[in-house]
Amino acid sequence: MDKKWVQAKPDELSISLTLARELNIDPALAEILVARDIQTFQQAKDFFRPDLNSLHDPFLMKDMDLAISRIEKAFLSGEKLMIYGDYDVDGTTSVALAFSFFRQFYSQMEYYIPDRHKEGYGISTAGINYAKKNGITLIIALDCGIKANDKVQYASSLDIDFIICDHHLPGDELPDAAAVLDPKRKDCSYPFKELAGCGIGFKLAQAWCIKNNLDAALYLRYLDLVMVSIAADIVPVTGENRILAFHGLIRLNTNPCIGLKALMDSCGKNKDFTLTDVVFTLAPRINAAGRMDHANQAVKMLLCDEEEIARTQSDFINQQNADRKISDQQMTAEALAMIDESAFLISKKTTVVYNERWNKGVIGIVASRLTEKYYRPTIVLTLSNGFLTGSARSVPGYDLYEALLSCADLLEQFGGHKFAAGLTIKPENIHEFAERFENYVTATITQDMLSPEIQIDAAIELSRIDGKFQRVLAQMAPFGPLNPAPVFHSEEVFLVGKPYVVGTKHLKLSIKQQNSAIFESIGFGLAEWESLLQQGRPFSICYTIEENVWKDQKRLQLNIKGIRLLQA
Known part of the structure; x- marks a missing residue:
């Protein structure tokens, strides 16, 4: 599914420029800090140097x-x-x-x-x-x-x-x-x-x-x-x-x-x-x-x-994880087949699918995979102790918990938060629940929430990425919710040599801009671009910057999230 590229709107420019000067860092990094509510030198110091003495009483x-x-x-x-x-x-x-x-x-x-x-x-x-x-x-x-x-x-x-x-x-x-x-x-x-x-x-x-x-x-x-x-x-x-x-x-x-x-x-x-x-x-x-x-x-x-x-x-436990992967792959394939055959309950803004034979312990993973593929609130259920037990997953920005709350009278129990939840329901209530869940989501979700996006933090030239830039960026870690790894956007980049596919889905390539160094890059799940990228034809990319560690050797690498062709 193609993803929209959404460029973050810069905050008050004077604040980020002042912060960049005080910290002696690239203005793009200062913009990212300000966008994450880090606007002063002291706030930046607290952010870059997390202190155990700052833990609350x-x-x-x-x-x-x-x-x-x-x-x-x-x-x-x-x-x-x-x-x-x-x-x-x-x-x-x-x-x-x-x-x-x-x-x-x-x-x-x-x-x-x-x-x-x-x-x-x-x-x-x-x-x-x-x-x-x-x-x-x-x-x-x-x-x-x-x-x-x-x-x-x-x-x-x-x-x-x-x-x-x-x-x-x-x-x-x-x-x-x-x-x-x-x-x-x-x-x-x-x-x-x-x-x-x-x-x-x-x-x-x-x-x-x-x-x-x-x-x-x-x-x-x-x-x-x-x-x-x-x-x-x-x-x-x-x-x-x-x-x-x-x-x-x-x-x-x-x-x-x-x-x-x-x-x-x-x-x-x-x-x-x-x-x-x-x-x-x-x-x-x-x-x-x-x-x-x-x-x-x-x-x-x-x-x-x-x-x-x-x-x-x-x-x-490692062997149990290997067994889990097999079960997960089999159940996901069965769920996808049910959806392709229109044998699931609702197919507009939600997915509700169940199979009484599925492993209760793996349905949450399957729900996540279906959500990634179809990008809509998803519930996967199985039979357990006479009830249908399910795992629910949402898309960014949509409050799944509120949707379940609207159907609470049909549920035996439920709990979780806006992005993930669990629920138990009597088998005889599943069709009414699926219909009401679909109707509530349809009335409350926006089209933007149903379209995957790549949130871009800053546009930069590749020549700005040097050792100091990467050292400052690395100090913004650990990355996770509300502090994701920054995504950058660069225009007019070119291939160096030929790209090639790693495994069956991933693309390995080297790129550069005019006046920039050559950057090794990896695009997970972007193998289809191997035949579309041509020598001498410019394209734009959005990416994160990371250190690739291989056999104790660390190298700077661009992790490409999206590619767009430009006119030659």
Whole structure:
């Protein structure tokens, strides 16, 4: 699908020129900083030098004092605790962090991850019953629970308290728990609202150390886990998340926990990780445990104290990821065939498709692939325990959660955020739901949202890209939501030599402009341009600038996002 090129409108020019002069950087880079609300020298300093001392006081979070007091009471009275978390990357890293941290001070603890296939998302009755059977009186729930009012009430009837540590949007009423930590609750004045679930667990550990006058190293050692959760859960890489991700990457690349080190080794890359590398290498493997079997396998790996056991566990998870890829490819092919045959439910502004045989753990990936291909809000469902269980994915700019909320009376349960969500529905309601979902989306989505775009940050000449330019650009990382890798636009570029296809889909080429150096370039998914680009014929490109690392050699490379031919 062709993508529109959208050039960012420059902000107040005088601000960016002043910033460029104060920082001694290229004006194009200053323009990008200003567009990202970095307008002063001090703001730029804070951005380029993320400081752990700038982390917020965890006790600014509503109920943090209550959470710490309840945990202290449990320790003093010898209660049994359970750390409970979701089965995705954010949930498993949250459980690993909280369990490992509090295990330093107390032994009467265990952890629990619900079975994706049997129990589904969030707090489960089975998990609470397990706690009761095993004499547990306090459950610390991470990355879930903010809407589990009925489950928390049920646990209370069994004399089990909950501490909720969540980052999802609350409902109208909060669960009646001993403490509810969620920056998104309306009465919480915590300055940063976009922490991942593991980030909430990190703040709980930070608060414990502050309250008990303990060394900060006791919680800072978990920065690698927090960073992995930030990358995988697609939360904004701004504010406090930028600080955590920046220092988490340093820890991952220098002194990761034994489990992550083993996983890095098993995927064939053990240094120079970026946030993007985490998203595409580590996160899918950690997720695969819960998709194909049980997420306990991932937590077990992350908690490993012995390298040999960690290697065995990471190899097992790596194989699960390979199995996941096979299942994912097969299910995606089946879904595409159903759509091509018009055997799916709605085909205007949404896609709703289901097959009762599909693997519940992989439907989210299939939903993402269908969204990428057809570029419209998509729901993929399968049969589980007598209900249709689904994963929903949106397109940039469209609030999927609101669309599901409009159909809430037809759903047994749902949760998530504007870009991704999960839902459960009775089979007899699926057709009415699909129709209402389609009607709501049609009435509220704009045509621009249904057309993929390449957002261009700045137009530059290739001759401006030198070592200093790249060094400054690299310091803008880590890149992610709300701080994406800048996309540049250059006109009148020419081939140097012949382009060639790498694999079956990717284009490798060398290019230059008049008076510029030659730049090696890669265009992922752009293989069709091999026969369209001709020597001597100019074209324009939009691209990101990156370092390509191959056999310990680093080279500057343009990652081309789009190509347009110009008149010779």
